[in-house]
Structure formats: structure tokens, C-alpha cells
Amino acid sequence: MTLFRYFAEMCEKIESIPGSLEMTDVVSGMLQEIEEDELPVVTNFVMGAVFPPWSTKLLGIGSRTLYTALAKSAGTSEKEIEDIIRKTGDIGETAVEALKQDSSTQLTFDSYIEEEKELTILEVYERLNHMANSSGKNSQATKVKNLQYLFNATSAVEARYLSRLVVEEMRIGVGEGIVRDAISRAFDVPVDMVERAFMLTNDLGIVAMAAKHGGKEEVAKLDLQLNRPIKMMLAQITPSVESAINDLGKIAVEWKFDGARVQIHKNGDKIRIFSRRLEDVTSSLPDIVAAVKDQVKSETVILDGEAVAVDENGRPRAFQDILKRFRRKYDVEIAVKSIPLTLNLFDILYLNGESLLDMSLRDRRELLTGCVDNDYRIHVDSQVITDDETEIQRIYEEALNAGHEGIMLKNPDAPYSPGKRGKNWLKKKPIMETLDLVVIGAEWGYGRRANLIGSYALAAFEPESGKFLPIGKVATGFTDEKLAELTDMFKDLIVMESGTQIEVRPEIVFEIAFEEIQKSSNYESGYALRFPRLVGVREDKSPEEAETLERISQIYKSQWE
Template sequence: MTSFREFCRICKIIEETTGSLDMTGFVSELFSLVTSEELPIVTHFVMGEIFPAWSDEEVGLGPGLLLNALSRSSGLPLKEIEKIVRETGDVGKTAVKALGKASKEQVTFSSFLDSSVELSIIEVFERFRNIAHATGKGSQTSRIKHLQYLFSSASAEEVGYIARLAIEDMRIGVGEGIVRDAIAKAFNVPVASVERGYMLTNDMGLVAVTAKEGGNEALSDLGLQIGRPIKLMLAQVTPDIETAIKDLGVVAAEWKFDGARVQIHKKNDDISLYSRRLENITGSLPDIVSAVKKAIKADSAILDGEVVAIGEDGRPRPFQEILKRFRRKYNVQDKVRHIPLTLNLFDIMYLNDESLIELPLQERRKFLVASIENNDLVRVDEQLITSDSLQINNMYEQALQAGHEGIMIKNPGSPYSPGKRGKNWLKKKPIMETLDLVVIGAEWGYGRRTSFLGSYALACYDPETGRFLSVGKVATGISDEQLAELTELFREHIISESGISVEIRPHILFEVAFEEIQKSINYGSGYALRFPRLVRIRDDKSLEEVDTLERLEDMYRTQRK
């Protein structure tokens, strides 16, 4: 059984390493060191996760609850803990400093003084699992007690990583790419096999233990599974329809609905719905569940689609209305009546125990149409196969007139590539160029907006370093009503405050439009957005979908041309 202290030792080395190749080597060493039982846990831990993305288990600890637990564990007032956070800007360093102070005064924190007391990796995981399963009356107290136990049983170095794991923000720069390469190196399997296994399972921990125990042959046996959602295939922006046709030739054109992506899993009469972030939203959409059950003629299937909120005029309602349905846990039927939804299906990845993702889009389309019986709430969307730009432009105008975003232009011969954003799927919208950026900070407003977070700091993602890099702030395009909603939404993600400035745990994405990208030494990315404007809150998207530094650089070069 491997100690958590050993895990932390290697994490510290990784954190102090800058080169991705060296980091990969250290992660590989860690994977080789642990047992098969510990390997899936460690794989997720180094990526700043407790559970795989598809799992219904969720730790659910915000910075507020963590600081409360640190206050109780250390005996320091909460305001003192908050002061330390402002000084360090890191919950891990805060935990070390706070509990270090306590260890000098309180004999209860024996492990700071006795190095023979060691937590195991599995014990830390089980405590987090207990936290995730704590529900109902007294659940907050129970969660804090589990954190107190971990803090009181940990060494000074360990408490820092426990605190970071608690809010799933490890800050050591390890992302999917490094973990993928480390698995391949540790267990002598092809990187491509690891990549394929991850695409089909959306669980790097499962891929790691499969590679360790069965090698390349076992990895090749991994496949789609009902109840385990996979990442959705993504699209790039095309500047115009003519360019898309030039790149792809004959294309499959479809409306780009102004809605939210959903992944549908069916096994006999059991239906599960998952959001773009792979959260289980089945209980929030009983109307869609019932309609899907009637529409799908297959015994088992995994499908891709878009739900749209429909107004009384038959036009799509604002995107945020859909998210109100997704977030609803209570009084669901009331929302069903007030925010009716329809589901438009456009792809199928699995049918009657067979994976279809490697088939061309045109072949998958045939299976989709044959498997669905359209009804009032569920239908297969219309698709046009052509290389005629006039026909596609007509479809584009029809989609806009109906109140939707534009069109999708797809390669009819393309496979379904989970989580990949490539040229096989292109989107054409009439609005300014947009980026999906993560909020990393904010500022309290002035005057009548004093109680609201009013200006939001944005960041892109750098896969090379595994870090989020600032690109500027956005304050335009936000109504008073949205400010109140956003302030409440971000409150549980606040890490620290200093004056009017607030540091926010990276979690929520903004879709931001802008006039142009400029070079700037004022931001970590080296770029700034000119006249940024909030288009919509994308809390349906996951952190993996944050636009990268590479995309900013590509867009900057394109606009210069």
C-alpha cells in the first residue's frame, strides 16, 4: 500500500518541473510505483480530479467550505484563514501555513510532530468518497469532519495537496496529454492505443489500469458502454461557406440549433441523459426522457443531440432558459410547463451493443434515421448533402430566420471523434468571432452594483504548461439581472479577496465576442481582447473546452493577414 506522502513527494517534484517531457517522466514513475488498486485513483488525483468525469459521484466542496474546515482544524478564526489566502493566493499554501501555526499550539495535530503517522492513497480517496456521499441534514458538518480528519492525520506537505484536491485544483500542470504519454511510457503501450481507450471510455484511470494489467491487447478491447458518457465531438469555426466547401467538397449541412447539447443513453426502458459537461440531468428532463423512450426503436443506443427551449411564438428562447431546466432538482414539473423543450437528434454512436463511431457520418446517419420514430418532442434534424454553396446559403438563412445560430457543415465521410475539435465538423455563425474562456477572477462593482461581481478576468488554456493564462477582462454585455445571477453562481468558487479584487477557482466558461486580438505584455497569454463582450455563460461546457493559447495565436495571425 503506497503512502499519500510518497504521492505528494512526486507531485512536488512535478510542480517544480517546467518541461513537459520531464513532467511526463515523473508521472510515469508515479504510475509504475503504485498498485493496480491505487493506479486509477492516482491517475485522477494528478489531474486534479477525485472521480472520472462521467461519474455521478461529486465531491462538491467549494472554497468556502474548505476554509471553514481549515478554521475548525487549526483553531484560527475564519477571517485569519481568509487573510492567509489573500497573502498566498493558494488554498494549498494556506492549509500548510494555517495548520503549521496550529501545530505549534495544539497537541491534537500530532502528525505534524510525528512522522510515523502516514495516510495511504486509498484512505485519502475513501475520505473524499465519504464526503461525496454525505447528503441531507448534517451533511455539511459531516464533510467538514472528514476534512478535519485528513488534515489532522497529514504531514505539513500533505495538507497542501489535500486542500487542493478538495476543490479539484492541483496546480501542478498535469493535463490529459501528459497523463496519456505517461501511461504509454509506464506500461510500454502505444500512445495511440491510450488515446483510443480514453476516447471510448472517458476515464483515464480505467485506461491506465487496463494498460498495466493487460497491455495493448486489453486496451484494444475497451469500448463504449451504456451509462458511461463519452466526450462530445466538437466543431471549428469556418470563415464562410465557400471555404468550407473548398476544404471538404461535398458536405452534410444541418441547422446549428440555439440550444444545449445532450447525450442520450438507452438500455431497454432505462434512459439516461447527460449534459455537455457529462453531468447526469435525467431527473431534470422527465418530458424528454418520456419522449425519447417512445422515439428510440432500438434496444440500446447512445445518441447525440441538442435540446431547444421553445417560446409561445415557436422560436427558441434564450440559452439561459435551458440551463434553468438543466439545474432544476426540485419542482421539476413546474419548469416543464413553463420552459418546454424539444430534442433534435443528429448523430448516433452506439446501436444494439455495437459501436458506430468509426463508421462514416453518412452511414451513421442511416442507422440514426432507421432507429428513430419522430414525435412532437423528439426528431431527427434535416440534413442536406451537397457541394452547392447557394443551397447551403439558403439553409443558413432559413436557420437564422427561425431564430437559430446558423449551420453546421460536416464531412460526410468522417468518423465520430469524441472530444476532438477538427475540420470534419465546421460551424458558421453570423456573430463576431467568439472564444470560450474560463473565468479566473472578478472585481466588485461600484455604486448601485457594489454588491455584485461586475468585471470578470478571463483566461485561455496552455496545454504545454497545463495552466490558465489571462487574456483580459469583460464587463460589457452583462445586465443587472445577470450580475445578480453570476455573483451567486461564482460565490462558492471564490478562493480569495483583496480589496475589490477576487480570485475565482477556474470552473465556469464565458463565450466572449470581441473586435480583434492584440499583443499585450499585461496578460499572461501575451494577448488581449479588444472590446470584449459577454455573449453567454457556458456553464454547460467543461474546462477541457476552454480555448487554447494556440487558437488565440492562430486567430491573431489570421487577422493580421
């Protein structure tokens, strides 16, 4: 069994490396060294996650819980922990400094810790898993006690990376791209095979295990699996219908609904619904579950579609109304009546035991229409295949007049590419694309808003490193009511405060409107937004779905074309 100390020392080494190629070499070596059953854990840990992306488990450890555990472990006060983090600006360094203090009042979760005993990687994982499974009124006390045990059994280097891990922010520059390449290098499996297997499983740990166990042959066997959601295929914006026709020729034209993306897994009468962020939202959407049970005829199927909240006239309601449905935990039936949903299906990924991802959209569409009986609750979206610009423009105007966002323009011969954003799916909307950016920091207001967070630091995503690169701040577009709501949303995500400045875990995505993107040396991204303003909170999107630096660069260049 591999010690957690080894993992922490590898993280320390990786953090000191400036280049991604050398990082990949170190991660590759680590994957070769550890045991096979440790691979799923380490592939997530090194990216700053405890569980794979498809998992419904949440560690649920906020800064307050972590401060309490550190204070108890160090025999000091929570105020002292807060003072240290203001000085260090990093929870890892805070843990190191706090636990260096020699205190006779240190406590442990168990009555003692054997002097020679050191934590293994799997022991750390089991403790964290236990915390994620704890619930009820004593759950926070359980988490504090388990964290206390872990901190009292760790060395300084282990404490640094353990504390970062429990808030799921490792900060060593390792993202999915580096882990993907490391698996390829460690087990001699082509990168494109690793990438495809990851897209099919949404779990690099499973891919690593297969690669170590049986190389290319085992990786090639990995496929879609019911109740394990995969990343959804994405679209990029097209400047015009004419441009889309030049790119694709004949186009499958569909409405772009003003709703929330869902992935539906049906196994007999058992239905599970996942949001765009791959969160299980089944319990919040009993009306959609009932519609799928009644109207989808296939025994096993995975469907892709859009849930739309509709008013009494059948027109789409505000996006925030849809989010109310997705977030609802109690009095769900009341929400069903007050905010009814319709389900618009536009793709099928799996049918009766067979993956359909490699089929063309044209063929998938035929199978989709064959297994759904349309009614007022659920229907297959209408689609027209044409290269007639006038016809496409007519459909576009029709969608806008119905209250929706625009149209989707798809390559009818393309396969389904999970998690990919490319020219096989294009979207056409009437206004300039807004940006989805991750909040990485904030600042307390002043005067009558002193108890509210008044501005937010925004960042774009760099997929290879997993880093969020600052691109500006937004402080307009807020009412006092909205600021209070956002302050409540962010209070458990605060990592560090220094004066009025706040650092938060990168979990919330803002939709931001702007006048222009400018070059700037003030931000690590190299860009800045002119006159940014908040449009809304994209609770349906994960931080990894935020705009990439490449996308920001493309928009910047397009401004001058």
C-alpha cells in the first residue's frame, strides 16, 4: 500500500515544475509506481478532486469546518487560523504553519495514534468518503473529527496537500489534459484512445485502471454505461448562417431552446436525470420522470435534451425559474404545479445495450423518433435538413418569435462527441455571445453594503493545466436583493480573507455581458473586459465549462475582422 506521504511529496515536486511536459512525466511516473486499486483515487486527488466527475457524492467541507478541524488539531483558536490564512493566502501553507505549533492540548479522533503508523492513500480516501456519506445534524461534527484525525497523523508536506484536497483546490497545475497524457505515457496507450475512453466513462481513474491492467485492448473495451453520465456535446457560435453553410454544407436545423440541458438514463422503470453539470436532479423533476416512463418505449436508453419552463401560453419562462425547479429539495409537487416543464429531446446516445455515439446524427435521429411517443409533456424536437439559407433564416425567426434563443446548426453526418465543442454543432443567436466565467475572488462592499459582497473577480479556464486565469472584475448588474442572495451563495466558498479582499473556491459560473475584450497586462489571462455586467448565475454549468483562454482569444481577434 502506498503512503499518502509519497503522494504529497509528488505534489510538492509537481508544484515546483514550470512546464506541462515535465509535469506529465512526474505524474506518469507516479501512476506507474502506485498499486492498481489506488489509481482511481490518485487520478482524482492529483487534480484536486476526491470523487470522479460523474459521482453524486459531495465532500461538503466549507472553510469554517476546515478552520475548526485545524484549530482543534493545532490546539489553537479558529481566530488564529484565520489570522494565519490572511498572512499566507493559502490554506495549505496555513495548515503547515498551524500544525507546527507545539501544543499539549492537541486532540485526536481516536484515543491515540501509533507512533510508527503513517497514513496510506487509501486510508485518506476512506476517511474522506466517510465524511461525504455522513448526514444529519451530527454530520459536521463527524467531518471535524475525521479531519482532526487526519491532520494529527500527517507530516507538514502531507498537511499542505491534504488541506487543499479537502477544499478540492490542489493548485499544482494538473488538469485533465496532463492526467490524460500521463496515462498514455505510463501504460503505452495512444493519447486519442485515452481521450475517447475518458469521454465515454467521464472517469480517468477507470481509464487508468484499464490501461494498467490490459493496455490498449482493455481501454478499447470501455464504453457508455447506464447511470454513469458522460459530458454533453457542445456547440460553438457561428457568425452567420452563410458561414455555417460554408462549413457544413447541408445542415440539420433545430430550435435552440431557452431551457436547461438534461441527460436522461432509463433502465426499465428506473429513471435518472442529470443536469448539464452531471448532477443527479431526478428527485426535483418527478414530472419529467413520469413523462419518460410513459412515453419512452425502449427498455434501456440514454437521451439528450432540454427541459423548458413554460407559462400558461406555452412560452418559455425566465431561466431562473428553471433553476428553481432543479434546486428544489422540498415541496417538489408544489413547484411542479407552479413551474411546469416540457422536455424537448434532440439526441440519443445509447439504446437497448448499444452505444450510438459513433453513428451519424441522421441515423441517431431516426432511432430517437422511433422510441418516443410525443405528447404535451415530452417530444422530439423538429429538425429540417437543408442548405437553403432562406429556409434556415425562416426557422431562425420562427424560434425567436416563439421566445427561444435561436437555432442549432448541426452536421447530419457527425458522430456524438462527448465534451467536445467544435464545428459539427453550431449555434446562431441574435446578439453577441455573452461569456461564462468562473468567480475566483470577491470584495466586500462599503457603506450600507459593507456586509455584502459587492464585486467579483472573474476568470477563464485553461483545460490543460486546470487553472483559472483572471480576466477582470464585475461590479454592475446587481440589485441589493441580488447581492444578498450572492453573498449567501458564496459564504461557504470563502478560502481566505484579507481586509475587504476575498478568495473563493472556483465553483460558481457567472454569465457576463461586455462591450469589448481588450489586451491587458494587468491580468494573468492577458485580456480584460470593458464594461462587464452580470447577466445571471449559470448554476447549470460547471467551472470546467467556462470560457477557455482560446475562446477569449478568438473573440478578441473577431472584434477586428
